[in-house]
Amino acid sequence: MPPTDPTDPTDALNLVNAGYVADLYDQYRRDPSSVDPEWRSLFDSGAGGFEPVSSEGSEGNGDAPAASEAETESPASATTEAAPAKPTGEDQAARVPDGATPIKGPAARLAQNMTASLGVPTATSFREVEVATLEARRRELNGQIAPRKVSFTHLIGWAIVRAATGQPSMSHAYAEVDGQAYRIDPGAINLGLAVDVERRDGSRFLVVPVIRAADGMDFPAFHARYEELVEKARTNKLSPDDFVGATITLTNPGTLGTTASVPRLMPNQGTIVATGTIRDVGPARRMTITSTYDHRIIQGAESGLFLQRIERLLGGADGFYADLFGALGARVADVTTDEPMPSPDEAAGAPAPIAATTAGDGTATDT
Numbered sequence: 001m002p003p004t005d006p007t008d009p010t011d012a013l014n015l016v017n018a019g020y021v022a023d024l025y026d027q028y029r030r031d032p033s034s035v036d037p038e039w040r041s042l043f044d045s046g047a048g049g050f051e052p053v054s055s056e057g058s059e060g061n062g063d064a065p066a067a068s069e070a071e072t073e074s075p076a077s078a079t080t081e082a083a084p085a086k087p088t089g090e091d092q093a094a095r096v097p098d099g100a101t102p103i104k105g106p107a108a109r110l111a112q113n114m115t116a117s118l119g120v121p122t123a124t125s126f127r128e129v130e131v132a133t134l135e136a137r138r139r140e141l142n143g144q145i146a147p148r149k150v151s152f153t154h155l156i157g158w159a160i161v162r163a164a165t166g167q168p169s170m171s172h173a174y175a176e177v178d179g180q181a182y183r184i185d186p187g188a189i190n191l192g193l194a195v196d197v198e199r200r201d202g203s204r205f206l207v208v209p210v211i212r213a214a215d216g217m218d219f220p221a222f223h224a225r226y227e228e229l230v231e232k233a234r235t236n237k238l239s240p241d242d243f244v245g246a247t248i249t250l251t252n253p254g255t256l257g258t259t260a261s262v263p264r265l266m267p268n269q270g271t272i273v274a275t276g277t278i279r280d281v282g283p284a285r286r287m288t289i290t291s292t293y294d295h296r297i298i299q300g301a302e303s304g305l306f307l308q309r310i311e312r313l314l315g316g317a318d319g320f321y322a323d324l325f326g327a328l329g330a331r332v333a334d335v336t337t338d339e340p341m342p343s344p345d346e347a348a349g350a351p352a353p354i355a356a357t358t359a360g361d362g363t364a365t366d367t
Contacts, residue, residue, distance in 0.1 A: 020197070020207045020238070029053055038239040117264040120174075123300060124262045124292045127307040131278055131287050134314045137321045144330040153252050153275070154223055156289075156310075157191060159320065160273055161222065163309040164189045164248055165215040170271045170306050171247035174296045183297050184268075189215035192246030192269070193226065195233045207233050208249060208266075209242040219327045254278070260288040270294055271303070273310075 028035045028043045032053050035043070043050045103111055134155060142149055164170050173184040192208040199205070209229040214222055232238045247269055253261045254277035261274040276288035289310060291303045313320045325331070 020205055023205075025050055036237070036239065038241065042240050113266075114264055117266060120265050120267060121295050122265050122292050123295045123303070124290050125300060125303040125307055126260060127289050127291075127304075127311060128281075129287050129289050129307075129311045129314060130284060131314065132285050133316050135278070135285060137316070141321075141325060141328070141330055144325075145328050148328075150223065150328075152278070153250070154226060155314065155324075156252075156275055157193070157226065157250050158219055158222055158324070159310045159313040160248065160250055161189050161191055161214045161217075162313055162318075162320070163306055164271075167302070167306050167309065169298060169302060170291075170293065172270045172297055173247065173268045174294050181296070186245070186247045188213045188247070190245045190247045192249035192272075193229060194249055194251035194263070194272075195230055197233055197236075207238060207243075208246060209233060209238055210244060210246045212245050219324045248273070250275070254287065260290055262290060262292055265292050265294060270298055271306070 024035055024039050025043060028040065032040055032044070044052045046052050134152065138150060138152060138155060168185070168189070171186060171189050173186065175182045175184050191211045191214045193211065195207050195209065196204055197207055209232070211217075211222065211225050211229065214225075217225070229238070229242060232242065246266075249263075249266075249269060249272040251261070251263050251272060251274050253263075254275045257277050259279070260276045263272050263274050265272050271291055271293045274290045274292070276290075278285060278287045280286075289307055291307050293303050312318075
């Protein structure tokens with residue numbers, strides 16, 4: 001199996017981001033000047049199987065590109081061999097079930113990609129995480145840094161980066177070259193953010209922009225880049241470079257009330273982490289986190305320890321909140337490196353999770 005190249009934008013664009021890119025490519029074909037220069041350069045180059053539009057007569061006129069010479073050839077000159085007979089309308093109707101609607105465009109590309117993802121043998125670990133400390137510390141932090149705001153998913157994403165920094169194998173990838181299997185160490189933690197984008201017509205598609213080298217950032221830099229990427233996704237301003245290099249991904253279907261999820265893992269990544277909704281379980285506040293991983297290079301014990309590490313960080317281990325508060329200029333008098341669980345009164349007063357404001361799978365849509 002020839003490996004895909006995690007540094008090649010066309011690989012990332014033709015996987016889970018295909019729906020977003022297909023929309024842009026359709027826009028480019030109608031009017032090349034209507035897309036951002038980075039996208040036009042990519043499409044003009046013909047990379048990734050995107051057929052460039054002839055520049056003649058297509059600049060800013062909004063017209064579809066003229067048919068190529070091959071497209072306008074007469075049937076007699078197109079080939080010297082008889083083409084296979086096409087099925088008649090009656091034959092096709094006989095094969096299509098009643099009520100069937102063709103899947104086209106971005107949705108068809110996404111369907112193909114999800115089928116292709118079955119080629120990655122995965123397993124999934126589940127962990128129930130106590131979140132009383134997470135809720136209380138987030139409330140405390142936002143009270144000090146207003147009008148700035150830190151979401152639950154900002155904190156969870158940062159915990160994933162911290163945990164993966166200490167356990168980098170979770171972001172390794174698998175590849176085969178001439179039948180030889182390889183483990184690929186990307187040398188950095190590149191966090192993909194699964195963002196669900198809603199079109200004006202109400203349809204939705206998924207994009208996964210990437211915070212590259214997140215392990216080399218402090219929390220303010222991570223937060224700023226996170227917000228920048230999600231805003232670009234919402235405003236349709238993501239560039240090809242924004243999709244490159246994800247080694248581990250965070251998706252947050254919990255914003256829609258989903259309790260737990262087992263998402264698909266794309267090639268070139270080691271793990272995808274999904275978070276469920278925060279809920280009451282007896283007197284406790286809990287959230288389910290799953291780790292779906294490439295079982296060819298990551299084993300169940302590693303995934304379990306990874307989730308355990310995330311839970312410990314969200315509970316305040318290793319100065320997680322002390323470092324974070326300090327980096328944002330917040331008071332840290334009651335946040336220590338030996339972070340205690342909040343008292344029952346404090347936990348009871350923690351705010352309930354706030355529903356998503358825009359995107360179902362978008363990792364920055366909770367508030």
